[in-house]
Amino acid sequence: MGIDLKLENFSWCGECVTRPLIIAGPCSAETEEQLLLTARALSANGVKIFRAGIWKPRTRPNAFEGVGSVGLKWMRTVKEETGMITATEVANVKHVYEALKHGIDILWIGARTSANPFAVQDIADALKGVDIPVLVKNPVNPDVELWIGALERINNAGITKLAAIHRGFSNYDKTLFRNDPQWQIPIEIRRRIPDLPIITDPSHICGNRQLLYDVSQKAMDLNFDGLIIESHINPDKALSDAQQQLTPDALKSMLDRLILRESGAEMEVELNLAELREQIDKMDDKLINLFEKRMQVAAEIGAHKKENNLTILQSKRWDDMLKKRLNLGSKKGLSDDFITKVFRAIHQESINKQTAIMNAQSNKKDA
Ligand code: PEP
Ligand code: MN
Numbered sequence: 001m002g003i004d005l006k007l008e009n010f011s012w013c014g015e016c017v018t019r020p021l022i023i024a025g026p027c028s029a030e031t032e033e034q035l036l037l038t039a040r041a042l043s044a045n046g047v048k049i050f051r052a053g054i055w056k057p058r059t060r061p062n063a064f065e066g067v068g069s070v071g072l073k074w075m076r077t078v079k080e081e082t083g084m085i086t087a088t089e090v091a092n093v094k095h096v097y098e099a100l101k102h103g104i105d106i107l108w109i110g111a112r113t114s115a116n117p118f119a120v121q122d123i124a125d126a127l128k129g130v131d132i133p134v135l136v137k138n139p140v141n142p143d144v145e146l147w148i149g150a151l152e153r154i155n156n157a158g159i160t161k162l163a164a165i166h167r168g169f170s171n172y173d174k175t176l177f178r179n180d181p182q183w184q185i186p187i188e189i190r191r192r193i194p195d196l197p198i199i200t201d202p203s204h205i206c207g208n209r210q211l212l213y214d215v216s217q218k219a220m221d222l223n224f225d226g227l228i229i230e231s232h233i234n235p236d237k238a239l240s241d242a243q244q245q246l247t248p249d250a251l252k253s254m255l256d257r258l259i260l261r262e263s264g265a266e267m268e269v270e271l272n273l274a275e276l277r278e279q280i281d282k283m284d285d286k287l288i289n290l291f292e293k294r295m296q297v298a299a300e301i302g303a304h305k306k307e308n309n310l311t312i313l314q315s316k317r318w319d320d321m322l323k324k325r326l327n328l329g330s331k332k333g334l335s336d337d338f339i340t341k342v343f344r345a346i347h348q349e350s351i352n353k354q355t356a357i358m359n360a361q362s363n364k365k366d367a
Contacts, residue, residue, distance in 0.1 A: 003148060003193050005155045005162065010197045010225065012133050012161040019260065020219075021199060021226030023087060023106075024251055025051035026233075027241040028064065029071035035078055037233040041248035043082040049106065050075075050084040051228060055095055056240055057112050064239040072102035079103065087135070092119065096126040108135035111167055111204075114150040115139035124157035133161035135199065135228075140179075142169040144188050151196070163197040164189055165228060166219075168205035175285045178207025178244070181215065183222060183278055190224075199226040203244045209235075212246065213254050220258055222274055227255075294346070295353050302354030312354045318347060 010021070024042050029035050029052040039050050052075060056066035075086045087106035090096045091113045099107060107127075113119045114137055127134065134154050139146045147164065155162055166186040168179025186198050200219035202212045216227055232238045235245035246254065305312060322343055329339035 003152075005151060005193055005196060006160055007155070007162055007193075007195050008160045009195065010163075019225055020258075021049070021197070022047055022255065023049040023051050023199065023226065023228040024231045024248070025087075026053075026238065027203075027230045027245060028053045028056050028239055029067055029074055030064075030239050031067075032074040032077065034233055035071070035074045036081065038231060038248060039078040039082050039084060041233060042231060042251070043084055045248050045252040047231075047248075047251075048085060049087060050078055050082070051087045051108075051230075053240070054088050054099075055091060057089075057091060057110055058240070069098050069102075072098060072104065076103055079105070090123060093122050093126040096123055100130065100132070106133045106135065108165060109137060109150065109154070111137045111140045113137075115141060115143075115146060117146075117149060117153070120150045120153045124153040124159075127154065127157045127159055129158065131161070132159070133163070134159050135163045135165050137165040137167050137201070138169065138185065140170045142180075142182050142185055144185055144192070147185075147189065148192065151193070163199055163225070165199045165201050166205075166224070167201035173285065173289055176211065176281070177205055179205050180282075181205050181218075181278070183218070183274055186224065187222065187275075197225040199228050200224050201228045203228070203230040203241065206244055207241075208243045209246055209250075212244070213257065216254065217258055218274065220260055291346070291349075295349060298350035299353050299357055302357040305354065306358050312351055312358065321347075 024047045026034065026038055035052060042050065052071065054066050054071040054075070055068060056064065058065055072088075075088065078084060079086050085105045086103075087108060088099055088104050089110045090099055090107045091110055096107065109120065109123060113123070136147070136150050136154060139150065151162060151164065164186070166181070166189075168177060168181045169185070171177075171180040186200075189196065190198060200216070202215040202219065205215050206212050212229065216229070219227060229251060230241060230245045231248050231251045232242075232245040233247065235247060236242055238245050302312065304310075322340065325343050326336055326339050330336065
């Protein structure tokens with residue numbers, strides 16, 4: 001059985017109903033000037049909804065934690081001057097009251113907050129009787145029920161203008177992404193709550209500018225409804241998330257390159273392909289992590305060889321190792337040619353690492 005959230009359709013976005021809905025603005029409000037310059041440029045480029053974080057949830061203390069309530073006054077100026085709709089993150093009851101008092105139009109609940117049902121319930125209670133759109137980011141951990149639970153708590157408080165934001169999931173292993181997209185999770189949200197708009201947050205998925213286009217295109221190919229992307233008038237000087245922000249003009253050219261396809265039969269194919277490609281990407285990332293670990297062990301072996309005055313190349317060992325791998329490979333249907341090429345390359349990289357270690361150690365002795 002599906003989940004029956006009492007939702008309004010996406011029309012609360014006003015003019016922005018046409019796909020994709022775009023929300024853009026800096027990770028954080030920093031100064032009134034930075035906010036206004038960014039908003040003016042975005043507005044001139046056709047963006048209608050402006051985001052900025054006023055209170056920033058930072059992983060470690062002593063990082064920039066947002067300007068606080070003073071930034072809400074700047075948001076009001078942005079709204080008055082550009083006519084843009086403003087959006088900010090709320091993480092507790094005080095944030096809700098302050099944001100509402102200053103006329104913020106859309107609230108979002110951040111990934112760390114959605115993971116905490118007590119916090120979400122407090123926010124939901126503070127929103128009773130208020131008619132405002134609320135966007136709920138996925139919790140940091142990949143838990144579909146927890147994400148749905150947060151949406152339900154807000155919906156139970158009477159909020160019907162709801163959308164989900166997919167911002168990826170934290171991961172201990174190093175991958176290409178800052179937060180692993182795990183597309184099958186927003187796809188499952190779509191299956192369970194078909195009328196809920198889903199907005200992709202490529203900025204927090206990618207963590208860097210280079211990957212933003214591919215992730216945004218993928219979100220469009222998967223038929224998600226919109227994009228929330230960080231944009232800063234001077235990204236390199238940003239006080240938070242500098243690597244992932246785009247100038248308003250770079251954002252515009254990226255959005256202009258997006259290809260919007262008709263949803264339909266091809267969508268099914270796209271969905272299956274996307275899932276399979278995601279599996280491949282994950283396996284490739286795992287291979288790289290394994291290579292890294294393997295080279296660390298090879299480096300340790302190098303140090304032992306040095307201590308015991310052994311040569312780096314132990315031909316017998318290499319010969320035995322290759323035979324074993326060829327044997328296993330053929331049982332798994334992998335050709336001798338493939339196994340030989342792969343293991344030659346791995347072996348060569350190990351030798352390079354060991355040689356580097358030996359040289360470093362002898363240089364130290366020479367010094
Ligand atoms: C943000 O949007 O700036 C933010 C803090 O996002 P998240 O909650 O996804 O980390
Ligand atoms: Mn950010």
